[in-house]
Amino acid sequence: MIPLAFDYEVAESVDHAIELLGQHGDEAKLLAGGHSLLPIMKLRLAAPTVLVDLGRLGDLNYVRDEGDHLAIGAMTRHCDMERDATLGEHCGLIAYTASLVGDPQVRHRGTIGGSISHGDAASDLPSALLALDANFVVKGSGGERTVAAGDFFEDYLQTILAPDEVLTEIQVPKLGGAGWSYKKFNRRAQDWAVVGVAAVVERSNGSIGSARIGLTNMGSTPLRATAAETALSGADPSSVAEATSSADEGTSPSSDIAASDEYRRHLARVLSKRAVEEALDR
Numbered sequence: 001m002i003p004l005a006f007d008y009e010v011a012e013s014v015d016h017a018i019e020l021l022g023q024h025g026d027e028a029k030l031l032a033g034g035h036s037l038l039p040i041m042k043l044r045l046a047a048p049t050v051l052v053d054l055g056r057l058g059d060l061n062y063v064r065d066e067g068d069h070l071a072i073g074a075m076t077r078h079c080d081m082e083r084d085a086t087l088g089e090h091c092g093l094i095a096y097t098a099s100l101v102g103d104p105q106v107r108h109r110g111t112i113g114g115s116i117s118h119g120d121a122a123s124d125l126p127s128a129l130l131a132l133d134a135n136f137v138v139k140g141s142g143g144e145r146t147v148a149a150g151d152f153f154e155d156y157l158q159t160i161l162a163p164d165e166v167l168t169e170i171q172v173p174k175l176g177g178a179g180w181s182y183k184k185f186n187r188r189a190q191d192w193a194v195v196g197v198a199a200v201v202e203r204s205n206g207s208i209g210s211a212r213i214g215l216t217n218m219g220s221t222p223l224r225a226t227a228a229e230t231a232l233s234g235a236d237p238s239s240v241a242e243a244t245s246s247a248d249e250g251t252s253p254s255s256d257i258a259a260s261d262e263y264r265r266h267l268a269r270v271l272s273k274r275a276v277e278e279a280l281d282r
């Protein structure tokens with residue numbers, strides 16, 4: 001399939017990108033790695049008349065140690081996060097989850113900013129970022145704001161981003177002694193998740209202090225398994241199976257060619273148990 005015709009602009013800076021978005025309004029779309037946008041343009045599910053390319057903004061490709069948290073530039077590619085030593089040391093959940101995205105070609109083009117801004121509940125990184133209580137820095141003509149990951153995703157392919165806003169940075173906490181895990185169930189290694197589960201677990205005197213669980217592909221947005229999180233809080237590690245049996249509560253998974261909604265619910269429960277157990281062991 002061939003996309004409808006569009007104009008192409010190269011952003012020289014974030015401010016220039018915002019200016020170009022302001023000039024073209026709803027008709028314009030930012031282009032990062034192009035690995036989500038171009039497929040939907042080819043299917044004619046999106047038809048922007050202008051693409052504003054962020055590809056030359058090398059200053060948005062970084063992982064920085066900011067003391068209590070790590071800052072990741074929105075144009076950081078999946079393959080860079082996969083190999084980044086600072087992420088590996090302080091937030092292995094992101095490095096590992098990035099390594100499971102698609103195949104090497106996808107990981108060499110796709111960016112964390114594109115993955116979040118696209119707002120696809122089947123993407124792996126958003127649920128990991130939910131489990132981390134990450135923050136997103138967004139800049140537009142009205143200035144800069146920081147949005148919690150939990151407030152960012154609104155509905156299927158919809159986020160709180162205004163048409164003239166650029167996601168510039170992702171802030172994730174250092175995990176310290178907390179354990180983490182991401183369990184992705186897919187049919188072939190390079191496939192999207194049928195269901196994925198991210199877990200971040202803090203231990204406290206032999207018990208589970210707190211657990212945060214992010215769910216991939218269990219509704220129209222990435223979700224938190226709040227009922228299971230509540231059941232796990234303060235629980236004995238031997239009760240993980242019972243506590244995670246509510247992991248699908250409050251979700252609304254779809255049925256499609258890959259799985260029925262009931263099977264997705266089953267996967268959410270099983271993968272949550274495995275993810276929390278692995279996080280406790282890490």
Ligand SMILES: Cc1cc2nc3c(=O)[nH]c(=O)nc-3n(C[C@H](O)[C@H](O)[C@H](O)COP(=O)(O)OP(=O)(O)OC[C@H]3O[C@@H](n4cnc5c(N)ncnc54)[C@H](O)[C@@H]3O)c2cc1C
Pocket residue numbers: 029030031032033034035036037038039054074075100101102103106109110111112113114115116117118122123124125161165166167168190191192193
């Ligand atoms: C074959 C294939 C397999 C894949 N498998 C997986 C998988 O297993 N798991 C997974 O998670 N993903 C998968 N993906 C998606 C991949 O991770 C994409 O790279 C990612 O979702 C989008 O990132 P991008 O940089 O390519 O964004 P683009 O496609 O360039 O942009 C996506 C959307 O985000 C907007 N956008 C981009 N950057 C910004 C920004 N900084 N600020 C505001 N808006 C912005 C764009 O305007 C567009 O609407 C797959 C893709 C393909 C083609």
